[in-house]
Amino acid sequence: MRKENKKMKRPRTILTIITLILLCTKLFGQDLGAQAYSDKYSKEIIHYLTDEKFQGRESGTKEMKGVIKYISKEFKKSGWEVTLQKVTAEGLTASIGEPKPGRKYPGEITNVIARLDGKESDKYVVIGAHFDHLGNKEGLGIHPGADDNASGIAVLLNLARMIKASGLTPDCNILLCAWDGEEKGLLGSKHFVSTWEGGEIIYYMNFDMVGRTKTPENPGITFAWNDNYPRLRKHCEAALKNVPTPFEVFYDQRWGDGKGGSDYAPFSKRNIPFVAWMEVEMHEDYHKPGDTPDKICWDKLQKGALLSYWVIHQWIFPKK
Ligand SMILES: [Zn+2]
Numbered sequence: 544m545r546k547e548n549k550k551m552k553r554p555r556t557i558l559t560i561i562t563l564i565l566l567c568t569k570l571f572g573q574d575l576g577a578q579a580y581s582d583k584y585s586k587e588i589i590h591y592l593t594d595e596k597f598q599g600r601e602s603g604t605k606e607m608k609g610v611i612k613y614i615s616k617e618f619k620k621s622g623w624e625v626t627l628q629k630v631t632a633e634g635l636t637a638s639i640g641e642p643k644p645g646r647k648y649p650g651e652i653t654n655v656i657a658r659l660d661g662k663e664s665d666k667y668v669v670i671g672a673h674f675d676h677l678g679n680k681e682g683l684g685i686h687p688g689a690d691d692n693a694s695g696i697a698v699l700l701n702l703a704r705m706i707k708a709s710g711l712t713p714d715c716n717i718l719l720c721a722w723d724g725e726e727k728g729l730l731g732s733k734h735f736v737s738t739w740e741g742g743e744i745i746y747y748m749n750f751d752m753v754g755r756t757k758t759p760e761n762p763g764i765t766f767a768w769n770d771n772y773p774r775l776r777k778h779c780e781a782a783l784k785n786v787p788t789p790f791e792v793f794y795d796q797r798w799g800d801g802k803g804g805s806d807y808a809p810f811s812k813r814n815i816p817f818v819a820w821m822e823v824e825m826h827e828d829y830h831k832p833g834d835t836p837d838k839i840c841w842d843k844l845q846k847g848a849l850l851s852y853w854v855i856h857q858w859i860f861p862k863k
Contacts, residue, residue, distance in 0.1 A: 576709030576856070577785070580848050582841055584704070585697040588617075589754070589836045592674070592696060593687035600688060601678025602724045603649025610674055614655045614696065614721045621703040623657035623719065630734050639733045652723040654731045657703060659717045661859070665742030666715040668858050671732060671806050672699045672750040673725030677830060689836040690822075691829065694754030696721060698820075698848045705852050706859070713859035715745060722806050725751075732806035736813065746858050747810040749819040753847045754839040755826050762843035763791035764850070765821045767807075769799045772816040779818070782853030790846045793823050818854065820847060 591613065598606045615625045630638070632648035642648050655674075672695030676688030687693075703719055724730030756762040768775040776794060783792060797803065797819075801812030807819040828834040 574709065574856075576705040576707075576711075577849055577852055579705045579708035580701050580845060580852070581704070582845055584701060585841065585844055585848075586836075588697040588700055589689055589693040589839060592693040593689045593836050595685060599678040599680075599686040600674060600676040602652050602675040602727050602730070604678060607653070607675070607723070611653050611655055611723075614674060614700070617700050618655065618657035618703055618719065621657075621700070622707050623659055623703055626656045626658065628654040628656055628731075628735065635730060635734060638737045639730070643728065646728070648730065649724065649727060652730055652734075654723055654735055655721040656735075657719040659706065659713065659719075661713040661715040661717065664715045667718060667742055667744045668713075668715055668746045668748075668855065669718045669720060669744050669810070670699065670702065670748045670750075670855065671720035671722050672696050673722040673731065673806055675723050675726055675731075677726055684832050686830070686832050687835050689839055690752050690754045690826070690834050692725070692751050693836075694752060694839060694844060695750030697844065698750050698753060698851065701848050702852060702855070705848075706855070709856075709860075711860055714861060715859060716742075717859060725806055729806055729808055733809045736809040744810070744813075744815050747807060747815050747817040748851065748855065749805055749807040749810075749817065750851070751805040751819070752822045752829075753820050754844045755822060756840045756843045757824065757826070759840050759842070761789040761791060762840055762846065763793055763823045764843070764847045765793045765795050765823050767795040767797050767803075767819040767821065769811060769814070769817045770796045771799045771814060775816055775818055778854045778857050779850070781857065782850050785853045786846050786850045790843075790850075792850070818851075820851060 618625050631651050635648045673692050674696050677686040679685045722731035766779050799811050799814040807817045810817045
């Protein structure tokens with residue numbers, strides 16, 4: 544009897560310890576998801592994606608296979624279900640129309656889409672960042688694209704870990720989309736939106752160039768949002784309270800008119816409430832071979848990821 548009693552007690556002790564840990568994190572205002580952001584992981588991702596072996600990540604090149612494999616593997620390691628959305632040049636013509644005059648679609652592009660199911664819902668939150676860049680240009684060399692947009696992919700892969708680590712089941716389904724073909728005319732995101740047959744997309748969030756700053760002592764980020772939905776700005780203001788200072792947000796009001804130079808545009812065109820994070824001002828290495836990892840401000844990248852996590856938190860775990 545004594546022995547049996549001891550065995551019975553053990554699970555209760557473990558439960559008490561877990562409850563205590565949860566209570567402590569609640570008391571001190573910490574969140575397991577927010578704590579899962581890793582500076583080391585961001586550095587690994589950006590250094591890996593900007594490696595010479597990928598030749599500047601141009602859509603349609605053979606080197607892209609390795610990039611796609613890496614991003615899929617990382618999503619899977621964080622416990623997400625991954626689908627590759629492949630589309631050929633002909634498929635693109637069918638879904639989004641002929642290329643612009645003088646342009647050609649790549650032979651094939653691939654969006655890497657990670658999925659996490661929510662509580663029996665047909666609603667979706669979609670979060671995206673493009674992984675392609677300009678490639679190896681004759682006379683100029685390799686364009687590593689550390690800020691454009693390995694930085695966005697670093698945040699996206701961190702969010703995969705953070706959302707899982709929160710330990711909560713989201714209310715709606717979440718798709719984390721690594722887009723291909725952005726530099727060739729937002730091809731991946733346009734194709735995704737025009738062929739989407741799932742439920743309602745209630746929010747879209749985009750990351751494109753979120754790793755650099757001209758004022759590292761007081762870094763900032765631009766928050767552009769569809770102002771047909773004023774609540775989005777309120778979500779950002781509430782989220783900002785959880786981010787350590789110094790950190791500044793520059794509010795850049797947009798309309799749901801489909802205009803914009805990154806993957807939020809196709810979502811904007813459908814008047815989906817969107818948020819797009821981007822640099823405060825364009826840097827001198829924009830679309831140049833000088834866009835290298837050593838110029839990333841890791842502190843800014845972390846604060847941007849935390850801020851976006853707390854916005855997403857309000858979308859997927861709404862207070863009842
Ligand atoms: Zn670009």
